[in-house]
Amino acid sequence: MSGEPAAIALPDAAQPIRIAAGDASELLRALPPESVQLVVTSPPYADQRRSTYGGIHPDEYVEWFMPFAGEIQRVLRSDGTFILNIKEKAVKGERHTYVLELILAMRRAGWLWTEEFIWHKKNCYPGKWPNRFRDSWERLLQFNKQRKFAMYQDAVMAPVGDWADGRLRNLSATDQVRDESRVQSGFGKNISNWVGRKLAYPTNVLHMATECGNRNHSAAFPETLPDWFIRLFSAEGDLVLDPFAGSGSTLAAAQALRRQAIGIDINADYCELMRERLEVDERRESPVAPLQ
Numbered sequence: 001m002s003g004e005p006a007a008i009a010l011p012d013a014a015q016p017i018r019i020a021a022g023d024a025s026e027l028l029r030a031l032p033p034e035s036v037q038l039v040v041t042s043p044p045y046a047d048q049r050r051s052t053y054g055g056i057h058p059d060e061y062v063e064w065f066m067p068f069a070g071e072i073q074r075v076l077r078s079d080g081t082f083i084l085n086i087k088e089k090a091v092k093g094e095r096h097t098y099v100l101e102l103i104l105a106m107r108r109a110g111w112l113w114t115e116e117f118i119w120h121k122k123n124c125y126p127g128k129w130p131n132r133f134r135d136s137w138e139r140l141l142q143f144n145k146q147r148k149f150a151m152y153q154d155a156v157m158a159p160v161g162d163w164a165d166g167r168l169r170n171l172s173a174t175d176q177v178r179d180e181s182r183v184q185s186g187f188g189k190n191i192s193n194w195v196g197r198k199l200a201y202p203t204n205v206l207h208m209a210t211e212c213g214n215r216n217h218s219a220a221f222p223e224t225l226p227d228w229f230i231r232l233f234s235a236e237g238d239l240v241l242d243p244f245a246g247s248g249s250t251l252a253a254a255q256a257l258r259r260q261a262i263g264i265d266i267n268a269d270y271c272e273l274m275r276e277r278l279e280v281d282e283r284r285e286s287p288v289a290p291l292q
Helices: 024-030 058-075 098-108 163-167 224-233 249-256 268-279
Strands: 017-021 036-041 076-086 112-121 137-144 205-208 239-242 260-265
Touching: 017 249, 017 268, 024 058, 024 260, 036 058, 036 224, 058 076, 058 098, 076 112, 076 224, 098 112, 098 137, 205 224, 224 239, 224 249, 239 249, 249 260, 249 268, 260 268
Parallel strands: 017 260, 036 076, 036 239, 112 205, 239 260
Antiparallel strands: 076 137, 112 137
């Protein structure tokens, strides 16, 4: 890469969603430092999507991805969050380590690997290979620039569920204190803390169905996935970025939640599909503008 990047107008109230076709490692150079509150993205996995993204060999994946990570680190606010949806693959009968190697490389570059979420694909169909079964999950790695970051936990609380009706009706004496676990694990609980609650905080396992209508993209993820992270790690009006925007799920979720957003994809056809998707969305409030 050489030369100065062209100026890019950030989204604003009149044009809150912007889409650009091109290499994100170059286009991101034009964004101001610390201008993005949240990055939610799913880059092509190793040796996948050869017809659209060329495919990256697992042994070369870390070297390929780190320039993107460097630009994301530059444009992310100090209290911002980077959510990376990624998954290792099996090579010659064993799991490749490129995801683990990427985590270590990111930490060496100054990122904090704060959390790991698991996306359980509720509608995954069964299957097998000679030495393993089909995966029904994917990783969502959380990276931050500092230990203190913006997080709105109440925004993702979920209904407690029917289990509480019977469990909390007649509390025993031990239910009303933080009793010791029966197996002496140190993980005792105070059941009385749940009395009267209608909502509870979730775990880091997200049970969501995959995108059944792939929107002409080979690896579209459901809008509910970025929606959950956008609610958790950003506030209304914040800027959300997806540098591998694909079918535009992150942008659609950001638009519905009244965030500003930038989507980048190297495939110009996908960028046009994103534009069409957002323009026909009934929740759209303003035109979707290209990067300037």
